[in-house]
Amino acid sequence: MTSETPHAPPEQITYANLLFYGSWGAIAILLVTFGVYVSGVFESYIPINEVSQYWSMPVSQYVHEANVPTGWGWATLLGKGDFLNFIGIALLAGMTIVCFIVVLPYYVKQKDIAFMVLIILEVLVLCLGASGLLGTGGH
Amino acid sequence: MAGAYLEPSTGENIEWKTHRTLPGLLLFIVIGVMAGMFGLGAGWANVPVLNLLMGAPLKLSVGTSKFLLSITDTSAAWIYLNQGCVIPLMAVPSIVGLMLGSFVGVRILAVAKPKVIRYIVITVLLFAGIRAFMKGLGI
Numbered sequence: 401m402t403s404e405t406p407h408a409p410p411e412q413i414t415y416a417n418l419l420f421y422g423s424w425g426a427i428a429i430l431l432v433t434f435g436v437y438v439s440g441v442f443e444s445y446i447p448i449n450e451v452s453q454y455w456s457m458p459v460s461q462y463v464h465e466a467n468v469p470t471g472w473g474w475a476t477l478l479g480k481g482d483f484l485n486f487i488g489i490a491l492l493a494g495m496t497i498v499c500f501i502v503v504l505p506y507y508v509k510q511k512d513i514a515f516m517v518l519i520i521l522e523v524l525v526l527c528l529g530a531s532g533l534l535g536t537g538g539h
Numbered sequence: 540m541a542g543a544y545l546e547p548s549t550g551e552n553i554e555w556k557t558h559r560t561l562p563g564l565l566l567f568i569v570i571g572v573m574a575g576m577f578g579l580g581a582g583w584a585n586v587p588v589l590n591l592l593m594g595a596p597l598k599l600s601v602g603t604s605k606f607l608l609s610i611t612d613t614s615a616a617w618i619y620l621n622q623g624c625v626i627p628l629m630a631v632p633s634i635v636g637l638m639l640g641s642f643v644g645v646r647i648l649a650v651a652k653p654k655v656i657r658y659i660v661i662t663v664l665l666f667a668g669i670r671a672f673m674k675g676l677g678i
Contacts, residue, residue: 406543406552419609427638434631451628459624468623485627486620489634493616496609522610529614532621 411506415499422495430488442481471532497526544599548652557593566592582608583667586660597653597660605645 408416436442446454446466454462463470469477477483500519507515528534541556557563570584582604589600619625648656 406545423638427635430631430635434627434635437627437631448628451626454626455629459622462626463623470623471621474620474623482627485631486625489616489620489625489627489630492634492638493613493620496613526610526614526617530617530621532617534618 409506411503414506415503418499418502419495422498423492426488426491426495429491430485433484433488437481437485440481442479442484444482445477445480446482448482494530497523497530500526544596546598546653547650553596555594555596555599557589557595559592559594563588563593583664583671587664597656598648601648601656601660602645605641 437444438448440448446468454466457465462468474483474486478487500523504516504519504523507519541554543552543554545551546553566588567585570588573584585604585607586597586600589595589603590597595603
Protein backbone atom coordinates (compact mmCIF):
# COMPACT_ATOMS: atom_id res chain seq x y z
CA MET A 401 0.00 0.00 0.00
CA THR A 402 1.08 3.56 -0.66
CA SER A 403 0.35 6.83 1.15
CA GLU A 404 -0.18 8.90 -2.03
CA THR A 405 -3.70 8.95 -3.46
CA PRO A 406 -3.50 7.43 -6.95
CA HIS A 407 -4.97 9.40 -9.86
CA ALA A 408 -6.05 8.10 -13.22
CA PRO A 409 -4.04 9.55 -16.13
CA PRO A 410 -5.80 12.35 -18.11
CA GLU A 411 -6.21 10.16 -21.21
CA GLN A 412 -8.13 7.59 -19.16
CA ILE A 413 -10.35 10.32 -17.71
CA THR A 414 -11.00 11.69 -21.21
CA TYR A 415 -11.86 8.20 -22.51
CA ALA A 416 -14.17 7.52 -19.55
CA ASN A 417 -15.97 10.87 -19.75
CA LEU A 418 -16.47 10.60 -23.50
CA LEU A 419 -17.82 7.06 -23.19
CA PHE A 420 -20.04 8.03 -20.24
CA TYR A 421 -21.70 11.03 -21.91
CA GLY A 422 -21.80 9.29 -25.29
CA SER A 423 -23.55 6.29 -23.75
CA TRP A 424 -26.12 8.43 -21.95
CA GLY A 425 -26.70 10.40 -25.16
CA ALA A 426 -27.22 7.18 -27.11
CA ILE A 427 -29.61 5.84 -24.45
CA ALA A 428 -31.62 9.08 -24.61
CA ILE A 429 -31.79 8.81 -28.42
CA LEU A 430 -32.82 5.13 -28.14
CA LEU A 431 -35.62 5.98 -25.71
CA VAL A 432 -36.96 8.69 -28.02
CA THR A 433 -36.70 6.63 -31.22
CA PHE A 434 -38.20 3.57 -29.52
CA GLY A 435 -41.11 5.73 -28.34
CA VAL A 436 -41.58 6.98 -31.91
CA TYR A 437 -41.39 3.38 -33.17
CA VAL A 438 -43.96 1.84 -30.82
CA SER A 439 -46.31 4.83 -31.06
CA GLY A 440 -46.49 4.35 -34.82
CA VAL A 441 -45.70 7.98 -35.69
CA PHE A 442 -43.48 6.72 -38.51
CA GLU A 443 -44.43 3.74 -40.64
CA SER A 444 -42.37 0.63 -39.78
CA TYR A 445 -40.48 -1.40 -42.40
CA ILE A 446 -41.74 -4.55 -40.64
CA PRO A 447 -45.19 -3.90 -39.12
CA ILE A 448 -44.91 -4.16 -35.34
CA ASN A 449 -47.66 -6.80 -35.14
CA GLU A 450 -45.72 -9.04 -37.55
CA VAL A 451 -42.37 -8.90 -35.71
CA SER A 452 -43.12 -11.86 -33.44
CA GLN A 453 -43.39 -14.26 -36.39
CA TYR A 454 -39.68 -13.65 -37.16
CA TRP A 455 -38.34 -14.13 -33.61
CA SER A 456 -37.59 -17.83 -33.84
CA MET A 457 -36.25 -17.82 -37.41
CA PRO A 458 -32.57 -18.34 -38.30
CA VAL A 459 -30.98 -15.06 -39.37
CA SER A 460 -30.67 -16.01 -43.04
CA GLN A 461 -34.36 -16.96 -43.19
CA TYR A 462 -35.39 -13.78 -41.35
CA VAL A 463 -33.31 -11.59 -43.66
CA HIS A 464 -34.76 -13.33 -46.74
CA GLU A 465 -38.42 -13.44 -45.68
CA ALA A 466 -38.54 -9.95 -44.16
CA ASN A 467 -36.38 -8.59 -46.99
CA VAL A 468 -34.09 -6.90 -44.46
CA PRO A 469 -31.10 -5.09 -45.99
CA THR A 470 -27.60 -6.24 -45.07
CA GLY A 471 -24.39 -4.22 -44.87
CA TRP A 472 -25.02 -0.51 -44.49
CA GLY A 473 -28.39 -0.85 -46.23
CA TRP A 474 -30.09 -0.08 -42.91
CA ALA A 475 -28.84 3.51 -43.22
CA THR A 476 -31.14 4.04 -46.21
CA LEU A 477 -34.19 3.07 -44.14
CA LEU A 478 -33.82 5.50 -41.23
CA GLY A 479 -37.15 7.06 -42.21
CA LYS A 480 -38.88 3.88 -41.06
CA GLY A 481 -39.89 3.67 -37.39
CA ASP A 482 -38.04 0.40 -36.67
CA PHE A 483 -34.81 1.30 -38.46
CA LEU A 484 -34.83 4.73 -36.80
CA ASN A 485 -33.67 2.88 -33.65
CA PHE A 486 -30.44 1.95 -35.45
CA ILE A 487 -29.20 5.54 -34.98
CA GLY A 488 -28.81 5.03 -31.22
CA ILE A 489 -27.45 1.50 -31.63
CA ALA A 490 -24.86 2.67 -34.19
CA LEU A 491 -23.91 5.59 -31.95
CA LEU A 492 -23.36 3.21 -29.02
CA ALA A 493 -21.36 0.83 -31.22
CA GLY A 494 -19.30 3.73 -32.57
CA MET A 495 -18.43 5.33 -29.23
CA THR A 496 -15.45 3.03 -28.62
CA ILE A 497 -13.92 4.00 -31.98
CA VAL A 498 -14.44 7.70 -31.22
CA CYS A 499 -12.94 7.32 -27.72
CA PHE A 500 -9.83 5.56 -29.06
CA ILE A 501 -9.28 8.20 -31.76
CA VAL A 502 -9.65 11.03 -29.23
CA VAL A 503 -7.09 9.56 -26.77
CA LEU A 504 -4.55 8.63 -29.47
CA PRO A 505 -2.89 12.11 -29.44
CA TYR A 506 -2.16 11.70 -25.71
CA TYR A 507 -0.02 8.64 -26.43
CA VAL A 508 1.58 10.26 -29.49
CA LYS A 509 2.59 13.18 -27.26
CA GLN A 510 4.00 10.77 -24.65
CA LYS A 511 5.73 8.77 -27.44
CA ASP A 512 4.19 5.62 -25.93
CA ILE A 513 4.69 3.34 -28.93
CA ALA A 514 3.04 0.27 -27.35
CA PHE A 515 -0.25 2.04 -26.60
CA MET A 516 -0.18 3.86 -29.95
CA VAL A 517 0.11 0.56 -31.83
CA LEU A 518 -2.59 -1.06 -29.66
CA ILE A 519 -5.02 1.82 -30.23
CA ILE A 520 -4.41 1.95 -33.98
CA LEU A 521 -4.94 -1.83 -34.21
CA GLU A 522 -8.13 -1.60 -32.11
CA VAL A 523 -9.50 1.17 -34.33
CA LEU A 524 -8.64 -0.80 -37.47
CA VAL A 525 -10.34 -3.95 -36.14
CA LEU A 526 -13.43 -2.02 -35.04
CA CYS A 527 -13.60 -0.19 -38.38
CA LEU A 528 -13.30 -3.54 -40.14
CA GLY A 529 -16.22 -4.79 -38.04
CA ALA A 530 -18.22 -1.65 -38.86
CA SER A 531 -17.41 -1.87 -42.56
CA GLY A 532 -19.74 -4.80 -43.09
CA LEU A 533 -16.99 -6.89 -44.71
CA LEU A 534 -17.02 -9.56 -41.98
CA GLY A 535 -19.67 -12.24 -41.88
CA THR A 536 -19.83 -13.50 -38.32
CA GLY A 537 -19.34 -12.25 -34.80
CA GLY A 538 -19.69 -12.93 -31.10
CA HIS A 539 -18.13 -12.05 -27.80
CA MET B 540 1.91 -3.72 -15.83
CA ALA B 541 1.62 -2.10 -12.43
CA GLY B 542 -0.40 0.65 -10.78
CA ALA B 543 -2.41 1.67 -7.75
CA TYR B 544 -6.01 2.49 -6.95
CA LEU B 545 -7.93 3.91 -4.00
CA GLU B 546 -10.16 1.30 -2.33
CA PRO B 547 -13.17 3.37 -1.15
CA SER B 548 -14.48 0.69 1.23
CA THR B 549 -11.30 0.76 3.33
CA GLY B 550 -9.75 4.09 2.30
CA GLU B 551 -6.51 2.30 1.42
CA ASN B 552 -4.39 2.74 -1.67
CA ILE B 553 -3.89 -0.68 -3.21
CA GLU B 554 -0.78 -1.24 -5.31
CA TRP B 555 -1.01 -3.96 -7.93
CA LYS B 556 1.20 -5.64 -10.48
CA THR B 557 0.25 -8.24 -13.08
CA HIS B 558 2.23 -11.43 -13.64
CA ARG B 559 2.32 -14.31 -16.12
CA THR B 560 1.33 -12.18 -19.14
CA LEU B 561 2.15 -14.86 -21.74
CA PRO B 562 0.12 -17.67 -20.08
CA GLY B 563 -2.66 -15.08 -19.64
CA LEU B 564 -2.55 -14.22 -23.35
CA LEU B 565 -2.66 -17.91 -24.28
CA LEU B 566 -5.64 -18.49 -22.01
CA PHE B 567 -7.46 -15.49 -23.49
CA ILE B 568 -6.91 -17.04 -26.94
CA VAL B 569 -8.41 -20.32 -25.65
CA ILE B 570 -11.35 -18.38 -24.17
CA GLY B 571 -11.84 -16.57 -27.49
CA VAL B 572 -11.80 -19.84 -29.43
CA MET B 573 -14.30 -21.42 -27.00
CA ALA B 574 -16.54 -18.37 -27.20
CA GLY B 575 -16.44 -18.46 -30.99
CA MET B 576 -17.04 -22.22 -31.22
CA PHE B 577 -19.77 -22.63 -28.63
CA GLY B 578 -21.28 -19.13 -28.37
CA LEU B 579 -20.87 -19.26 -24.59
CA GLY B 580 -19.68 -15.68 -24.19
CA ALA B 581 -16.25 -14.82 -22.80
CA GLY B 582 -17.06 -12.56 -19.85
CA TRP B 583 -17.39 -15.44 -17.38
CA ALA B 584 -13.76 -16.52 -17.97
CA ASN B 585 -11.98 -13.15 -18.07
CA VAL B 586 -12.20 -12.39 -14.36
CA PRO B 587 -10.60 -15.67 -13.12
CA VAL B 588 -7.73 -15.32 -15.63
CA LEU B 589 -7.06 -11.71 -14.65
CA ASN B 590 -7.47 -12.32 -10.92
CA LEU B 591 -6.23 -15.86 -10.26
CA LEU B 592 -3.61 -16.24 -12.99
CA MET B 593 -2.32 -12.72 -13.62
CA GLY B 594 -2.67 -11.50 -10.04
CA ALA B 595 -4.76 -8.37 -10.66
CA PRO B 596 -6.97 -7.32 -7.72
CA LEU B 597 -10.55 -8.59 -8.01
CA LYS B 598 -12.14 -5.17 -8.52
CA LEU B 599 -9.55 -4.33 -11.15
CA SER B 600 -10.23 -7.67 -12.85
CA VAL B 601 -13.98 -7.04 -12.92
CA GLY B 602 -13.47 -3.52 -14.29
CA THR B 603 -10.95 -4.69 -16.89
CA SER B 604 -13.21 -7.52 -18.00
CA LYS B 605 -16.09 -5.09 -18.39
CA PHE B 606 -13.90 -2.68 -20.34
CA LEU B 607 -12.59 -5.28 -22.78
CA LEU B 608 -16.11 -6.61 -23.31
CA SER B 609 -17.15 -3.07 -24.29
CA ILE B 610 -14.57 -3.27 -27.09
CA THR B 611 -15.12 -6.85 -28.29
CA ASP B 612 -18.91 -6.56 -28.07
CA THR B 613 -18.74 -3.31 -30.02
CA SER B 614 -17.14 -5.09 -32.97
CA ALA B 615 -19.75 -7.86 -32.69
CA ALA B 616 -22.55 -5.26 -32.57
CA TRP B 617 -21.45 -3.79 -35.91
CA ILE B 618 -21.35 -7.23 -37.48
CA TYR B 619 -24.82 -8.13 -36.23
CA LEU B 620 -26.09 -4.73 -37.38
CA ASN B 621 -24.63 -5.20 -40.86
CA GLN B 622 -25.91 -8.78 -41.09
CA GLY B 623 -29.46 -7.46 -40.68
CA CYS B 624 -30.03 -9.59 -37.59
CA VAL B 625 -31.04 -6.86 -35.15
CA ILE B 626 -34.75 -6.67 -34.32
CA PRO B 627 -35.30 -3.26 -32.64
CA LEU B 628 -38.39 -4.41 -30.73
CA MET B 629 -36.19 -6.87 -28.82
CA ALA B 630 -32.82 -5.15 -29.02
CA VAL B 631 -33.68 -1.67 -27.71
CA PRO B 632 -35.27 -2.72 -24.37
CA SER B 633 -32.36 -5.16 -23.86
CA ILE B 634 -29.72 -2.53 -24.58
CA VAL B 635 -31.34 0.14 -22.40
CA GLY B 636 -31.94 -2.32 -19.55
CA LEU B 637 -28.41 -3.72 -19.66
CA MET B 638 -26.85 -0.26 -19.87
CA LEU B 639 -28.84 1.08 -16.92
CA GLY B 640 -28.05 -2.10 -14.97
CA SER B 641 -24.37 -1.68 -15.79
CA PHE B 642 -24.33 1.89 -14.49
CA VAL B 643 -25.84 0.68 -11.20
CA GLY B 644 -23.50 -2.31 -11.04
CA VAL B 645 -20.39 -0.19 -11.59
CA ARG B 646 -21.46 2.24 -8.84
CA ILE B 647 -21.96 -0.69 -6.44
CA LEU B 648 -18.62 -2.25 -7.48
CA ALA B 649 -16.79 0.98 -6.66
CA VAL B 650 -17.97 1.13 -3.04
CA ALA B 651 -18.54 -2.54 -2.16
CA LYS B 652 -16.03 -4.46 -0.08
CA PRO B 653 -13.75 -6.72 -2.15
CA LYS B 654 -14.80 -9.73 -0.03
CA VAL B 655 -18.46 -9.18 -0.96
CA ILE B 656 -17.49 -8.84 -4.64
CA ARG B 657 -15.53 -12.11 -4.36
CA TYR B 658 -18.60 -14.02 -3.12
CA ILE B 659 -20.79 -12.42 -5.80
CA VAL B 660 -18.28 -13.32 -8.53
CA ILE B 661 -18.05 -16.93 -7.24
CA THR B 662 -21.86 -17.23 -7.22
CA VAL B 663 -22.27 -15.71 -10.67
CA LEU B 664 -19.48 -17.87 -12.12
CA LEU B 665 -21.06 -20.95 -10.57
CA PHE B 666 -24.39 -20.24 -12.25
CA ALA B 667 -22.68 -19.25 -15.52
CA GLY B 668 -20.68 -22.49 -15.43
CA ILE B 669 -23.78 -24.61 -14.79
CA ARG B 670 -25.61 -22.80 -17.59
CA ALA B 671 -22.69 -23.25 -20.02
CA PHE B 672 -22.42 -26.94 -19.03
CA MET B 673 -26.14 -27.47 -19.63
CA LYS B 674 -25.99 -25.61 -22.93
CA GLY B 675 -23.02 -27.73 -23.99
CA LEU B 676 -24.97 -30.91 -23.21
CA GLY B 677 -28.06 -29.57 -24.93
CA ILE B 678 -30.16 -29.68 -21.75
